[in-house]
Amino acid sequence: MRAFILRRSELIARGLGDVVVIGSVHCAGTLRVKEFLTRNGHPYAYFDLDRDAEAQELLDRFHVTAGDVPVLICRGDAVLRNPTNQRIAECLGLNQAIDPAQLHDVVIVGAGPAGLSAAVYGASEGLDVLVFESNVPGGQAGSSSRIENYLGFPTGISGLDLTARAYAQAQKFGAQIMIAKGAARLTCSR
Ligand SMILES: Cc1cc2nc3c(=O)[nH]c(=O)nc-3n(C[C@H](O)[C@H](O)[C@H](O)COP(=O)(O)OP(=O)(O)OC[C@H]3O[C@@H](n4cnc5c(N)ncnc54)[C@H](O)[C@@H]3O)c2cc1C
Structure with a gap:
């Protein structure tokens, strides 16, 4: 557990992970997506349209526009435009499948x-x-x-x-x- 927690903290601190978020500090959706990832302890790299030159390059590379932000690139291939929290959870595999026939205590x-x-x-x-x-x-x-x-x-x-x-x-x-x-x-x- 200790190794897991320390490794996860380090990944979060360095912004290393399988998720890239492109957004803007002026956009409520960006704040929501960042909060969702942070509160789930999921490491991500963030590029801001108003501050980071790489943000526009990334948008061009993945064929999205500034109007689509927040954009979330998951594992380098899935491109989600202003995704709901449910969609992010699904894309990151945060939830296991539930067996509706299983009775829980x-x-x-x-x-x-x-x-x-x-x-x-x-x-x-x-x-x-x-x-x-x-x-x-x-x-x-x-x-x-x-x-x-x-x-x-x-x-x-x-x-x-x-x-x-x-x-x-x-x-x-x-x-x-x-x-x-x-x-x-x-x-x-x-
Ligand atoms: C900024 C802030 C600072 C605080 N600081 C302190 C402090 O220093 N000391 C202290 O003692 N208390 C503090 N509190 C209060 C403390 O956080 C709450 O008393 C505590 O979180 C209550 O816990 P809870 O699990 O009962 O409810 P909540 O924390 O309200 O959690 C309820 C959860 O249920 C989820 N939920 C709601 N409806 C559904 C549904 N239909 N299906 C599934 N999930 C649902 C919600 O999303 C939420 O995650 C603070 C609160 C805030 C906002």
Whole structure:
């Protein structure tokens, strides 16, 4: 786990990965895409149309225009124009296929701190846990710059670090977490 977390942190810090984002700081869609990748702990390289000369070269190479931003190039071949979060999750393979016939011990709606805690404790006790998160893991806490009242972190920890660790911990114990896949309704008829 330690090697996995350190390697991932290094890839994120250096912007090394299989995703290139071309966008603009003036574009809300660009902010959304960058936040989605960051909150999922997915490393990416970013080129800004207003700042980086390479941005236009990349757009030309992949036959897209400035009007298409944010553009996400996945693994050097798939070119997504202003993709939804669901489309990005699909392209990056963030979600495993769900077998609708499989009965789970616990299904959790929401991967904020409460949902991730439930996933860690359920999966670590050997339960078959499935989590649905409509947006990104971490919930509100993931956007906090520093949380100082969480047990065990006397000097504080950023919400992103805290929830990224919880996300990794839940997966380590085998919880299946579906990203950008919200629960539409609960059916309690049987
Ligand atoms: C900027 C900021 C700073 C904060 N700082 C602190 C702090 O320092 N200390 C502290 O104690 N608290 C802090 N908080 C509050 C703390 O983050 C929340 O109390 C905590 O996140 C609540 O956790 P939760 O899992 O119950 O809900 P949430 O964090 O709200 O998570 C709910 C999750 O459910 C998902 N969801 C919603 N509907 C669906 C659906 N239909 N299907 C699937 N998923 C769904 C959401 O996308 C979300 O990820 C802060 C909050 C913010 C915004």
